[in-house]
Amino acid sequence: MKRSNEPIFWSLFGAGGMLAALIGPALVFITxxxxxxxxxxxxxxxxxxxxxxxxxxxxxxxxxxxxxxLFLWHAAHRIHILLHDFGxxxxxxxxxxxxxxxxxxxxxxxxxxxxxxx
Amino acid sequence: MSNRRPYVRxxxxxxxxxxxxxxxxxxxxxxxxxxxxxxxxLFGVVRLSQGEAAFNGWLQYLKTPWMLVFHxxxxxxxxxxxxxxxxxxxxxxxIMFVGGKRLQPGVITGTGLAASVIACLAVLFIVRGMS
Numbered sequence: 216m217k218r219s220n221e222p223i224f225w226s227l228f229g230a231g232g233m234l235a236a237l238i239g240p241a242l243v244f245i246t247x248x249x250x251x252x253x254x255x256x257x258x259x260x261x262x263x264x265x266x267x268x269x270x271x272x273x274x275x276x277x278x279x280x281x282x283x284x285l286f287l288w289h290a291a292h293r294i295h296i297l298l299h300d301f302g303x304x305x306x307x308x309x310x311x312x313x314x315x316x317x318x319x320x321x322x323x324x325x326x327x328x329x330x331x332x333x
Numbered sequence: 334m335s336n337r338r339p340y341v342r343x344x345x346x347x348x349x350x351x352x353x354x355x356x357x358x359x360x361x362x363x364x365x366x367x368x369x370x371x372x373x374x375l376f377g378v379v380r381l382s383q384g385e386a387a388f389n390g391w392l393q394y395l396k397t398p399w400m401l402v403f404h405x406x407x408x409x410x411x412x413x414x415x416x417x418x419x420x421x422x423x424x425x426x427x428i429m430f431v432g433g434k435r436l437q438p439g440v441i442t443g444t445g446l447a448a449s450v451i452a453c454l455a456v457l458f459i460v461r462g463m464s
Contacts (some may be wrong), residue, residue, distance in 0.1 A: 284368060
């Protein structure tokens, strides 16, 4: 029997879903609402200097990549099934489109973070 | 091919037929917003790598009313994602036994939601302490 590649995609889906469930609301509140509109946090929380420092540390790079990549893989897996639910049955094309987008996003994020030198 | 044209029930709008399917759709459609939020962050990282002016442009963009509306919607969707994620967790995780008894669904969901609240508060406090 041919080995299924489903466990790989399902693991990425699960990891992304778990990360989003655990800290997603806090992240959206911080980056999308509180900091841009000067609530709760110091106004320079997401300043260029601070974000550059964060992305220069390995811990920061890994955290940023984990959030972006896992969210993308999580979404790709669900959207690929959603398209099937809405009657789009070109399985291979949909898979390539969804997982391909997540892969592309992951590569761009990883490459960009690596170019940010300490 | 025969000339019979048997009746095939249309599947259009199948998910509107039942409250269970509607909840399923609501849960799965959150993924679209998770992807959009990840794309916003991805843009932030790319702009960050392009220097201060580029990154400040991204920060300014976050302050536009449309992005505020977008993020308020995303926040609501993420909260729903958290709730629904742990709501289905009793079905998605392997069966667990504690002290010879099967872990009850309510315990699993409750523990997950409590963990989320703690994790979110931890992130908020860490970020508030930084900078």
